[in-house]
Amino acid sequence: MRTFVALDLEPEIRERIQEFAEKVRQLAPASRWVSAESLHVTLKFVGEKPQAMVEKIEAALASIRSEVFEIRFSGAGFFPTPRAARVFWVGIQADERLSVLAKAIDDSLSELGVEKEARAFSPHLTLARASGGSGAPGWRKGDKSNRQFAKLQDFLERNPAPDFGTMTAREFFLYRSQLSSKGSQYTKIACFELNSATN
Numbered sequence: 001m002r003t004f005v006a007l008d009l010e011p012e013i014r015e016r017i018q019e020f021a022e023k024v025r026q027l028a029p030a031s032r033w034v035s036a037e038s039l040h041v042t043l044k045f046v047g048e049k050p051q052a053m054v055e056k057i058e059a060a061l062a063s064i065r066s067e068v069f070e071i072r073f074s075g076a077g078f079f080p081t082p083r084a085a086r087v088f089w090v091g092i093q094a095d096e097r098l099s100v101l102a103k104a105i106d107d108s109l110s111e112l113g114v115e116k117e118a119r120a121f122s123p124h125l126t127l128a129r130a131s132g133g134s135g136a137p138g139w140r141k142g143d144k145s146n147r148q149f150a151k152l153q154d155f156l157e158r159n160p161a162p163d164f165g166t167m168t169a170r171e172f173f174l175y176r177s178q179l180s181s182k183g184s185q186y187t188k189i190a191c192f193e194l195n196s197a198t199n
Contacts (some may be wrong), residue, residue, distance in 0.1 A: 002048045002177045003189065005061065005105050006040040009125075013073055014039055016165050017090060019073040021127055027152040031088070031128040037187055041071070041092060041125060043172060044105045046114055050123055053112070058190050060108045068194045069097035073125060073164040076156055078149060085149040089124040090164065098123055101172070101194075170194055 009017075018036035025033055046057060075091035092098075102121040110116045130148045174190045 003046040004041045027148050030131045033128045043102045064104050066101040071169050072166040075161045082149040086130045088128040092123040
């Protein structure tokens with residue numbers, strides 16, 4: 001089973017981002033756009049694991065204690081660089097509780113043998129991926145300049161940075177990812193509530 005851990009979006013935030021995506025989609029028609037219902041903030045990609053391991057992961061996540069926090073969605077950009085853009089993203093601003101939660105998840109799952117993250121946590125919301133090649137955000141050997149997002153980049157330079165609002169993160173989820181002819185389908189397996197941290 002292919003899984004990952006993520007925050008879901010409040011409906012109002014999702015709707016505003018969807019409206020923005022529909023407005024600018026024609027500026028990068030060859031790109032692969034993420035459907036509005038699939039938008040989420042990835043905290044940890046787990047990958048393919050057997051059912052027994054997924055149950056252990058669920059138990060480990062249930063033991064994590066973290067506080068509720070505010071998260072704002074605003075601004076936009078490109079990974080790994082604007083010139084060699086592979087991913088178009090919406091920016092995320094939150095205090096240290098977001099990165100603390102991501103680290104707690106990473107640390108907890110590493111004890112089960114899930115590989116730890118090599119890069120520092122960089123919260124973002126992926127809206128589109130360049131067609132062809134990888135959709136991974138990090139720089140890769142062989143990356144070269146492309147113009148797939150050029151019109152979209154021009155639009156963003158000429159207009160105010162988008163602001164989609166702020167929500168309160170009160171829970172996170174373990175998701176199952178299934179590939180289909182319509183792209184990845186995400187299903188929530190388990191929910192874990194955030195609360196006041198206990199020492």
